Amino acid sequence: MRKRRGKGAGTIYRHKGSGRWCAELEVGRKPDGKPLRVRGYFPTRREAEGWLAEQAALNFKGLLADPSSITVQEWALRWLERKAREVRPNTLAAYHRELSLALPSLKNPQAHEGLSSRKLQEVKPAHIRALIDDLSKRYDLRTIRHVRQRLAHLFEEALRLE
Incomplete structure (x- = not known):
């Protein structure tokens, strides 16, 4: 056999x-x-x-994907998978909740709007600023700070592994 x-x-x-x-x-x-x-x-x-x-x-x-073709959503999902091995379940749920405010496609895969469908290498500071400005109209300052921190961790790891 x-x-x-x-x-x-x-x-x-x-x-x-x-x-x-x-x-x-x-x-x-x-x-x-x-x-x-x-x-x-x-x-x-x-x-x-x-x-x-x-x-x-x-x-x-997490180094295998072609960096020129990976989207922000794909990278966020991989980042969350890696974090699942490092953090407790409640922390992971908080990360997912915070990122899904910035990337609605994490909650609903059919929602490819804004940053989610953009290629990871195409994201500019202006895109992040526009996203934060949009979120600040709907959410509290503390929530915005958490979302920004999650996005910063996400992009820092992408740069480090590039």
Whole structure:
């Protein structure tokens, strides 16, 4: 009986057309909910296994996604996933609540407005300022401060990992 890989460890199979080995790893979800995968094709199974192990390690660290194509919403979801391993559940719920004020698509995936659908590398300070100004019309100063702190943590980590 063949050994099975663990959850999130990817898959390796022989490509029918070319006969090469294909290594495939799911690295996240697209905004529409479909899986986002990376693939590599190799002449030997051993090379495919090595590449897959590297990609899995990068994915675990959050470094795998193409920085030019990732949206703010995708990055926020990954950031929250990483924070889930570091903070308590109530803290995580507060982070999610604060970020969802700035990024409504975290609550409702169909709401792609404002910052959520913008590419992470395209966000400018003016966009953040406009968002904070808009939120200040509806929320208390303390809430705005918390939202701004969450956004700052989100973008600081993105810059650090870039």
